[in-house]
Amino acid sequence: MLTNYRTVVYANSYAIAHDERVYKAPHDFNPDRYSAGEPYPVGNFGFGRRICVGRFLADNSVWIMVATMLSTLNFCKKVAQDGRPIEPRVRFTNGGTCHPEHFDCDIRRRNSTATVLINAS
Structure with a gap:
């Protein structure tokens, strides 16, 4: 062509x-x-x-970041005042790039060793 x-x-x-x-x-x-x-x-x-030319670096960097977060942090649903978990409504934006819209969640370090690892990375 x-x-x-x-x-x-x-x-x-x-x-x-x-x-x-x-x-x-x-x-x-x-x-x-x-x-x-x-x-x-x-x-x-x-x-x-x-x-x-940086596509492998980009893919591997995202993989390392996600692996570090999953191994050192706990991701949980936000809890209401009455003790029930709040179900997040996960929605995505539309356009040239797509990403999740804001939703509340609870992210906490797993332990003190995780804190050291997070600070070192």
């Missing part, structure tokens, strides 16, 4: 990551889908010659 000089071509990352011929339930939030052998979407970092 040929394009005119100075034509800007964008890859449709959304369509690539939601292709029903590739993914069983592309619109369902299911992080386990990738452990079952479905391909991991890589469009977030660009394509071809101009793919992000």
Whole structure:
């Protein structure tokens, strides 16, 4: 395929990551889908010659951060004054980037050793 000089071509990352011929339930939030052998979407970092050279550093940095948080912190539902847990309403924003909207939760360090590890990282 040929394009005119100075034509800007964008890859449709959304369509690539939601292709029903590739993914069983592309619109369902299911992080386990990738452990079952479905391909991991890589469009977030660009394509071809101009793919992000720091993509592995970025992926590994996020993995290390999440692993550190899960190993040193307890994430719990907020508790109401009557002692019942408050069910969070998890909603996401729409747009060029998608992220969860604010919801209350309780995050606490597991122990004093976790505090030392968190401060050192």
